[in-house]
Amino acid sequence: MATASPPLLAVEDLQIRFHTLRGVVHALDGVSFEIARGESIGLVGETGCGKSITARAILRLVDPPGRITAGSIRFEGTELLTLDRRAMRTIRGQKISMIMQEPKVSLNPVMRIGRQVAETLLIHDRSLSHRQAEAKARDMLGSVSIPDPARMAQRYPHELSGGMAQRVMIAMMLVTRPRLLIADEPTSALDVTIQAQILDLMTDLIAEIGSSVLMISHDLAVVAETCDRVIVMYAGTVVESGTVDAVLDEPSHPYTRGLLNTLPDQVDPDRPLQSIPGNVPSLLAPPVGCRFAPRCPEAGPRCRRETPAAYDVGAGHVAACFLHADGGVA
Amino acid sequence: MTRPADDLLLEVRDLHVDYPLRGGLLQRRRGTIKALNGVSLSLRRGEIYGLVGESGCGKTTLGRALVGLAPQAGGEITFDGVRLPADGRRDRFARKIQLIFQDPYASLHPRKPVRELVGEGLLINGLASADEVDGRSLAMLERVGLNAEHLYRYAHEFSGGQRQRIALARALVLHPQLIVLDEPTSALDVSVQAQTLNLLKELRRELGLTYLFISHDLGVVRYMSQRMAVMYLGHIVEEGETETIFERPQHPYTRSLLASLPSIRHRKQRHKAALQGDPPTPIDPPPGCPFAGRCPKTQPICREQNPALAPAVGDPAGGGRDHRVACYFPDLPGEG
Numbered sequence: 001m002a003t004a005s006p007p008l009l010a011v012e013d014l015q016i017r018f019h020t021l022r023g024v025v026h027a028l029d030g031v032s033f034e035i036a037r038g039e040s041i042g043l044v045g046e047t048g049c050g051k052s053i054t055a056r057a058i059l060r061l062v063d064p065p066g067r068i069t070a071g072s073i074r075f076e077g078t079e080l081l082t083l084d085r086r087a088m089r090t091i092r093g094q095k096i097s098m099i100m101q102e103p104k105v106s107l108n109p110v111m112r113i114g115r116q117v118a119e120t121l122l123i124h125d126r127s128l129s130h131r132q133a134e135a136k137a138r139d140m141l142g143s144v145s146i147p148d149p150a151r152m153a154q155r156y157p158h159e160l161s162g163g164m165a166q167r168v169m170i171a172m173m174l175v176t177r178p179r180l181l182i183a184d185e186p187t188s189a190l191d192v193t194i195q196a197q198i199l200d201l202m203t204d205l206i207a208e209i210g211s212s213v214l215m216i217s218h219d220l221a222v223v224a225e226t227c228d229r230v231i232v233m234y235a236g237t238v239v240e241s242g243t244v245d246a247v248l249d250e251p252s253h254p255y256t257r258g259l260l261n262t263l264p265d266q267v268d269p270d271r272p273l274q275s276i277p278g279n280v281p282s283l284l285a286p287p288v289g290c291r292f293a294p295r296c297p298e299a300g301p302r303c304r305r306e307t308p309a310a311y312d313v314g315a316g317h318v319a320a321c322f323l324h325a326d327g328g329v330a
Numbered sequence: 331m332t333r334p335a336d337d338l339l340l341e342v343r344d345l346h347v348d349y350p351l352r353g354g355l356l357q358r359r360r361g362t363i364k365a366l367n368g369v370s371l372s373l374r375r376g377e378i379y380g381l382v383g384e385s386g387c388g389k390t391t392l393g394r395a396l397v398g399l400a401p402q403a404g405g406e407i408t409f410d411g412v413r414l415p416a417d418g419r420r421d422r423f424a425r426k427i428q429l430i431f432q433d434p435y436a437s438l439h440p441r442k443p444v445r446e447l448v449g450e451g452l453l454i455n456g457l458a459s460a461d462e463v464d465g466r467s468l469a470m471l472e473r474v475g476l477n478a479e480h481l482y483r484y485a486h487e488f489s490g491g492q493r494q495r496i497a498l499a500r501a502l503v504l505h506p507q508l509i510v511l512d513e514p515t516s517a518l519d520v521s522v523q524a525q526t527l528n529l530l531k532e533l534r535r536e537l538g539l540t541y542l543f544i545s546h547d548l549g550v551v552r553y554m555s556q557r558m559a560v561m562y563l564g565h566i567v568e569e570g571e572t573e574t575i576f577e578r579p580q581h582p583y584t585r586s587l588l589a590s591l592p593s594i595r596h597r598k599q600r601h602k603a604a605l606q607g608d609p610p611t612p613i614d615p616p617p618g619c620p621f622a623g624r625c626p627k628t629q630p631i632c633r634e635q636n637p638a639l640a641p642a643v644g645d646p647a648g649g650g651r652d653h654r655v656a657c658y659f660p661d662l663p664g665e666g
C-alpha cells in the first residue's frame with residue numbers, strides 16, 4: 001500500500017553494462033521502481049532478464065566486468081551509488097539484508113552455525129558477552145523452527161539440509177532486523193513442502209519486524225502468494241508493474257500475457273500450451289526500440305523505432321508498451 | 331478411455347534398489363540406502379504416467395532401474411510381456427526403453443556434431459545402413475523442429491530447449507516404445523518449456539509412445555499425464571487417475587503436498603505450512619509407514635508395519651478404478 005512519506009527505496013533509470021571480450025552486455029536499461037515502507041514486491045522474469053543484478057546493484061555488489069553506468073538508487077533518501085564504502089558497509093550490515101538461493105554459499109563453511117548467529121548478534125549488540133550471545137543464538141534458531149537448537153547449533157553448514165540452512169539465514173535476518181530484505185530465489189532449491197514452511201516463516205517474521213521485501217523469483221505463483229506488488233522484467237527492462245491482482249488478472253504488457261499463457265496450470269490438458277515464439281534476444285546487441293518487439297504479436301513500426309516509456313494502465317499499474325500510449329504502435 | 335488389462339506395456343512389481351552407504355577411511359559399508367523400497371506400478375500402452383515426489387524419494391532411481399542402470403535388489407520388471415533380466419543385461423530391450431535427462435547440457439557429448447549424436451544409435455543397433463543414416467536422422471530432427479543446417483553443429487551451440495530436442499531426436503530414431511522423461515523441462519525457461527511439452531504430446535500421439543513422466547512440478551504433471559503416482563522415501567504412497575489425485579487425494583502426504591503448492595489462480599489460499607519437518611533419509615529406514623515421522627495422523631500401527639498400496643475406498647464420487655492408497659487412515663473426501 002502506498003504511503004505519503006517518501007519511499008524506502010527508489011531506483012531510477014538504472015543502467016548496467018558488462019564489458020566482455022565478446023562485446024558490451026546491456027544487462028539493464030532504464031530500470032525504475034520504488035518500494036514503500038512495509039511493502040513486499042516481487043521481481044519476476046525469465047533467466048538472464050536482470051533480476052539478480054538489480055538486487056546486487058542495490059547493495060552495490062556489481063563486480064567487474066559489470067558496471068553501473070547510469071541511474072540512481074536512493075535508500076531512505078540517501079543516494080547509495082555515491083556513498084563512501086564505509087557508510088555502504090553499514091547499510092549492508094544493518095539496514096538491507098540479502099537471502100540467496102543457495103544459503104550455504106553465504107554461510108561460513110568452517111564455523112558452527114550457532115557461532116555464526118552469535119557473531120552476528122555480537123556485531124549488533126556490543127553489550128552481550130560471548131556466552132549470552134551463544135545462548136541467544138540458540139533461542140533464535142528455535143524461533144525459526146529448527147528442531148533441537150542446542151544440538152543443531154553445533155553443526156557445520158554442510159551438515160544441514162537446504163531448508164535448515166535457509167532457516168539459519170532467516171535467523172540471522174531476525175538478528176539484524178533490516179528495513180529492506182532482498183530475497184533472491186530463497187526457495188527455488190527447496191521441495192514444495194519445505195518451500196511452504198520457509199515462505200510462512202518469512203512472511204511471519206517480516207510482519208513482525210515490519211521490513212520491506214524485494215522477493216526475486218522465476219515462479220510467479222510464489223510471488224503471487226507472498227507479495228503486494230509485482231515487477232515483471234524482460235531482457236534487462238521493466239515491462240510491467242502493479243499490484244499482484246492487477247498484473248495477474250489484467251496483464252497489460254504482451255510479454256506478461258504471453259508468460260501467463262505458457263503456464264500449464266492455466267489451461268485444460270486438451271489444449272496445447274501457448275508459447276512465446278522465438279528466443280530471448282542477446283543483450284550484446286539488444287533490439288532497438290522495444291526489446292520485446294521481435295517476439296511480440298502486436299508490434300508495429302513505432303515499436304522498432306522508439307523505446308516505450310511506462311504508461312499508466314490503472315491505479316499504480318503501468319506497462320512499458322505503446323499499445324497504452326497516445327498514438328499506439330503505428 | 332478404458333483399455334483391456336492386457337494392454338500393459340510395463341509392469342513393475344515390488345522393485346527394490348539398494349545402494350551401500352560407505353564411510354570412514356576404509357570406505358566400509360555403514361548402512362543401506364533403500365532408494366526403492368518395494369515399488370509396484372504399471373504403464374498402459376500409449377499413456378503418459380506422471381511420477382512426483384520430493385527430492386531424493388527415488389524418482390530418478392526408478393527411471394534408471396527400468397533401463398538397467400540401477401542395482402536391482404529384488405522384484406521384477408516386465409516389459410511388453412517379457413521379464414527383464416535383473417542383472418542389467420538388457421541389450422535386447424535397450425533400444426525400446428529410452429531415458430531423457432533433465433539437463434540437456436550434460437547428456438550430449440560435446441565433441442560430436444548433431445549428425446553423429448543422432449545417427450550413431452541407428453548404426454550401433456543396425457537399424458540403418460551407412461547411407462541411410464543421415465536421411466533418417468534429418469527426418470527426425472525436422473520432426474522435432476530442427477533442420478539440415480543444424481546437422482554439423484555441436485551441442486554447445488544450441489539453446490537449452492534446442493538441446494532437449496536433439497536429445498529427443500537421438501532417442502526417437504531408435505523407435506522406442508517407452509520413454510522415461512526425467513524432469514525434461516526443469517532446466518528450461520517457461521516460454522521454452524511450453525514448446526517442449528507441446529512437442530512431447532504431439533510425438534506421443536503420432537508415434538504411439540508411452541511416457542513415464544518424472545517431475546517435481548505438479549502443474550506440469552497435471553497438464554501432461556492421464557495417470558500418476560506420488561512417491562515418498564522409496565515407496566509409492568498413492569496412485570490413480572491424475573484428476574482424481576488432484577481433486578480427491580486420500581494419502582495424508584499427497585494432501586500436504588498439494589496444500590503446499592503456491593498457485594496463481596487461488597493465490598493467498600495456500601494453507602499454512604501443511605507439513606512440519608524435513609523428509610527423512612532413506613538410510614536404513616525403520617519399519618512401518620515411510621511417512622509416519624511427519625504425518626499428522628500417525629498411530630502406533632503405522633510404525634509397526636508398512637501399509638500396502640491398496641484400492642482406495644470410501645470415495646462417494648468414485649475414486650476412479652485405478653485409485654490406490656498406502657495408508658491405514660486415509661483422508662476421505664469431505665474430511666478436514
Ligand SMILES: Nc1ncnc2c1ncn2[C@@H]1O[C@H](COP(=O)(O)OP(=O)(O)OP(=O)(O)O)[C@@H](O)[C@H]1O
Pocket residue numbers: 018020025027045046047048049050051052053054064065066218283
Ligand atoms: N559476469 C558477467 N559477464 C557478462 N554478463 C553478465 C555477467 N553477469 C551477468 N551478466 C548478464 O547480466 C544479465 C542479467 O543477469 P542476472 O543474473 O541478473 O539474471 P537473472 O534474471 O537473475 O537470471 P536467473 O533467473 O537465471 O537468476 C544476463 O543477461 C547476464 O548474461
Ligand SMILES: Nc1ncnc2c1ncn2[C@@H]1O[C@H](COP(=O)(O)OP(=O)(O)OP(=O)(O)O)[C@@H](O)[C@H]1O
Pocket residue numbers: 349350363364365383384385386387388389390391392546612
Ligand atoms: N549411485 C548412487 N549411490 C548412492 N546413493 C544413491 C545413488 N543414486 C541415488 N542414490 C540415493 O538414492 C535416493 C534416491 O535418489 P534419486 O536420485 O532416485 O531421487 P529423486 O527422486 O530422483 O530426487 P531428485 O528430485 O532430487 O532428482 C537418494 O537418497 C539418493 O541419495
Ligand code: SF4
Pocket residue numbers: 253254255290291292293294296297298299300303308320321322323329
Ligand atoms: S511496445 Fe510494441 S513490441 Fe513492445 S510489447 Fe508493446 S506492442 Fe509489443
Ligand code: SF4
Pocket residue numbers: 581582583619620621622623625626627628629632637656657658659660
Ligand atoms: S499409515 Fe499412518 S503414518 Fe502412514 S500416512 Fe497413513 S496415517 Fe500417516
Ligand SMILES: [Mg+2]
Pocket residue numbers: 051052053184
Ligand atoms: Mg538470478
Ligand SMILES: [Mg+2]
Pocket residue numbers: 389390391512
Ligand atoms: Mg531425480
